[in-house]
Amino acid sequence: KNEVEQSPQNLTAQEGEFITINCSYSVGISALHWLQQHPGGGIVSLFMLSSGKKKHGRLIATINIQEKHSSLHITASHPRDSAVYICAVIFSGSARQLTFGSGTQLTVLP
């Protein structure tokens, strides 16, 4: 069964801390997306990657295709980073639809 697992489910950090959110998937993929969802529902696409590493400001996303694992890092975390972070993948050879992880609720305290 094609599955996406995220950890941790909930994460509380102090402002300034380095944060890591993990995403593992069961079989090969063609692409992986990291999404951010704020209270109220709006979703913003942070990264789409199929290999290597991408950086945007304080956010870094990495993917290890062999280990079927991706991480999202936030450096120098800030209370405005508080949101739900969702990993979504497209499994290779599938109907090429996004399959979502259950999300990680991040709270950054001032």
Next chain:
Amino acid sequence: KAGVTQTPRYLIKTRGQQVTLSCSPISGHRSVSWYQQTPGQGLQFLFEYFSETQRNKGNFPGRFSGRQFSNSRSEMNVSTLELGDSALYLCASSWRERGTDTQYFGPGTRLTVL
């Protein structure tokens, strides 16, 4: 450039009714995907349209349908509403199809079925 818009933002219906939700993609985007988000099931893919053709459909009953117009605007329809259809319905648009491109999400339509 205007973002993805969805109308209405909030909707209350009763069981057995039907509902139509609308999504206007970013100008120039030809792919529109629909997703359902519930507290129990999380985010789930409903269907994708590209150039007026349904390219992909998730595991939802036939009560859920959609279409795309020549200007890329899309509508989804849910007939014979059930309590379990209460959810946030999100659409996303992109240049290319099949999730191989950055997806731009709309604000969502929150549907409550009483």
